[in-house]
Amino acid sequence: MTVTVRSFAKINLGLRIGAARADGFHELLTVYQTIGLHDVIRLSVGRGTGIEIQCDDPRVPRDESNTCHRMVSRALEALDAKGRVLIEIKKRLPVQGGLGGASANAVACLLGLERVLKKSLPAAERLRIAAEVGSDLPLFLIGGTVLGVGRGEEVYPLVDLPSIPCVVVTPEVGVSTPKAFADWDRRAQDDAALKGRSSTVSGTELASHRGTDECVRPYASGEKLTVEDGSDRMDELGRGLSAWLSEAYSSAPHSFVAKRGHAGNHLLWLVRAGIENDFEQVVFPEYPELREGKRALERAGAKYASLSGSGSTLYGLFGSKTAAGRAVVSLRKQGWAARATSTLTRRAYWSRIFDC
Numbered sequence: 001m002t003v004t005v006r007s008f009a010k011i012n013l014g015l016r017i018g019a020a021r022a023d024g025f026h027e028l029l030t031v032y033q034t035i036g037l038h039d040v041i042r043l044s045v046g047r048g049t050g051i052e053i054q055c056d057d058p059r060v061p062r063d064e065s066n067t068c069h070r071m072v073s074r075a076l077e078a079l080d081a082k083g084r085v086l087i088e089i090k091k092r093l094p095v096q097g098g099l100g101g102a103s104a105n106a107v108a109c110l111l112g113l114e115r116v117l118k119k120s121l122p123a124a125e126r127l128r129i130a131a132e133v134g135s136d137l138p139l140f141l142i143g144g145t146v147l148g149v150g151r152g153e154e155v156y157p158l159v160d161l162p163s164i165p166c167v168v169v170t171p172e173v174g175v176s177t178p179k180a181f182a183d184w185d186r187r188a189q190d191d192a193a194l195k196g197r198s199s200t201v202s203g204t205e206l207a208s209h210r211g212t213d214e215c216v217r218p219y220a221s222g223e224k225l226t227v228e229d230g231s232d233r234m235d236e237l238g239r240g241l242s243a244w245l246s247e248a249y250s251s252a253p254h255s256f257v258a259k260r261g262h263a264g265n266h267l268l269w270l271v272r273a274g275i276e277n278d279f280e281q282v283v284f285p286e287y288p289e290l291r292e293g294k295r296a297l298e299r300a301g302a303k304y305a306s307l308s309g310s311g312s313t314l315y316g317l318f319g320s321k322t323a324a325g326r327a328v329v330s331l332r333k334q335g336w337a338a339r340a341t342s343t344l345t346r347r348a349y350w351s352r353i354f355d356c
Contacts, residue, residue: 002044003115006353007108008344009037009099010139011166011308011315014275017184025135025151026181031158031275032100032139032146034349035166035315036341039105040090041068043112048084055089067106067134074129075110079119096174098309100136107140111353127155136309144346160345165324167302167316169293170337175283175311183282279310290314296336300327317343 010032018027051069053062064070068087076082087109093101107130114120121129123141130137131153138155139146147156284291290307293314297305301323302316318324324340331338344352 001116002042003112003354005041005043005108005112006355007039007041007093007101007104008034008140008143008349008353009093009101009104010034010136011099011168011313011343012277012306013145014306015277015279015309017181017278020185021151023151026184027150028135028148028152030148030152032136032148032155033161034140034143034146034344035099035168036344037093037099037168037339039093039101039108041105041108041112042088042090043109043116044086045081045083045113045116046086049082051085051087053087053089055091057089057091057095059095060089060091067102067137068109070133071106071129071137072109072113074132075113075121078121078125078129079114079117081113081117081119083117085113094170094313096176097170097313098175098307098311099168099313100140100309103134103137104140106130106133107137108353115354142346143349144344157346160347161343163345163348164343165318165321166341166343167297167300167318167324167327167331168339168341169297169314169316169331170339171287171289171293171312171314172337173287173289173312175287175290177310180279180283180310183286184278187282277307277309280307283307283311287312293336296331296334297327300330302327 013031013033015028015030018029020026051072053060053066053068055062060066064073068089072085072087076085089105091101093099093104095101110121110126110130126141127138130141135152136148138153139148142155142157144160145158147158148154149156280291280294284294284307290311294305294307297314297316300316301318303319305314305316307313308315316327318327321340321342328338328340
């Protein structure tokens with residue numbers, strides 16, 4: 001028996017990087033959002049043993065380093081099952097693109113394996129195995145709008161945002177997530193050194209040292225400035241997300257809640273929340289074309305544009321499908337690889353996974 005599974009991508013609606021942990025990871029705070037772009041996974045189980053991975057993309061590993069291989073290996077053990085597993089991956093998502101393609105592939109393999117074997121793991125066991133394989137795998141066991149904390153593996157379903165038209169731009173560069181974190185840590189060390197001097201440095205002098213794009217926060221007790229640390233930044237995003245979500249779904253007019261929102265409203269709330277992706281601060285200087293890609297999305301009419309994860313994929317959210325379609329035409333004329341899609345609610349995500 002062969003099962004075909006859609007492997008949907010995700011974007012990050014804001015991402016804050018906190019302090020480095022003892023295990024080498026960083027504390028993160030983000031909102032994951034599944035979108036309609038996807039890879040396709042075909043999985044079958046036959047006689048024998050072993051796991052075989054087939055993929056036309058040479059950048060996709062076919063050995064134990066592949067997240068699909070690790071996921072299936074653990075799942076077979078947890079399901080007390082045997083057999084030779086064949087995994088065929090049809091790549092439509094970029095590799096190292098920040099859309100969670102490899103992680104989504106692995107979760108699709110788990111779901112496909114369960115269907116082929118006619119066995120299912122308890123939800124808690126699924127999440128445990130997914131978190132062991134990779135930080136952003138668990139989100140794909142929830143889908144829709146998902147809060148991610150810890151190193152990103154602690155996931156909590158949020159009230160779903162209505163479907164939002166989205167344009168995804170995939171530049172032809174690959175961003176290494178470990179390197180992006182290393183660059184962030186070096187930046188944090190520089191910030192810490194500067195913070196020690198901040199009590200004797202004026203705001204104008206500090207800006208001249210750090211540049212106009214950096215974040216400083218005045219103390220309420222005086223005019224002295226200090227660089228925000230990881231926990232400050234995460235608290236700031238948490239407050240922004242809480243205000244945005246509570247306003248959109250608790251304090252909004254009854255007509256908005258009843259209709260699940262209009263295309264423009266939740267985009268404006270998102271912009272007002274001021275949520276950002278911290279990775280932009282270290283990735284954009286390294287890859288200026290990505291900064292230009294974000295600007296191109298904004299010039300094309302995006303109400304909100306951002307890097308997804310550590311990149312290199314960029315996305316923009318639009319007020320209507322028509323506006324998104326026009327943006328794709330404009331961006332392609334400028335030489336950008338752009339595709340129109342939309343965000344997926346949790347219900348749409350689960351209804352379409354096996355609908356291939």
